[in-house]
Amino acid sequence: MRELQLGDIIDDYCVKCKRLTNHSVVSIVNAEPAKVRCRTCYHEHDYRHEQPPPSRRDLKKQALFREVLSTIAPDATGEESQKTRGSRKKSTGT
Ligand SMILES: [Zn+2]
Structure with a gap:
């Protein structure tokens, strides 16, 4: 497995x-x-995974899709909130 390095040329x-x-x-x-x-x-610019920017209509669709997704699997939309974890409480008992 090749590791990506700064300065590498990618599409x-x-x-x-x-x-x-x-x-x-x-x-x-x-x-x-x-x-x-x-x-x-x-x-x-931010790496776009070779994807062209979505049109406005697509953005709307995407928002709708996320809304639906969040009702089914809330974690699926939480890419950005991964950093905020770590406030886990340990229960001390028995
Ligand atoms: Zn260019």
């Missing part, structure tokens, strides 16, 4: 070029690219 979608271009990795979080810089226009 990603550039909103400025409006297409997939070569990007160099400028930030890594959890062994995944967090920020990348387009090698064509040098625009720096």
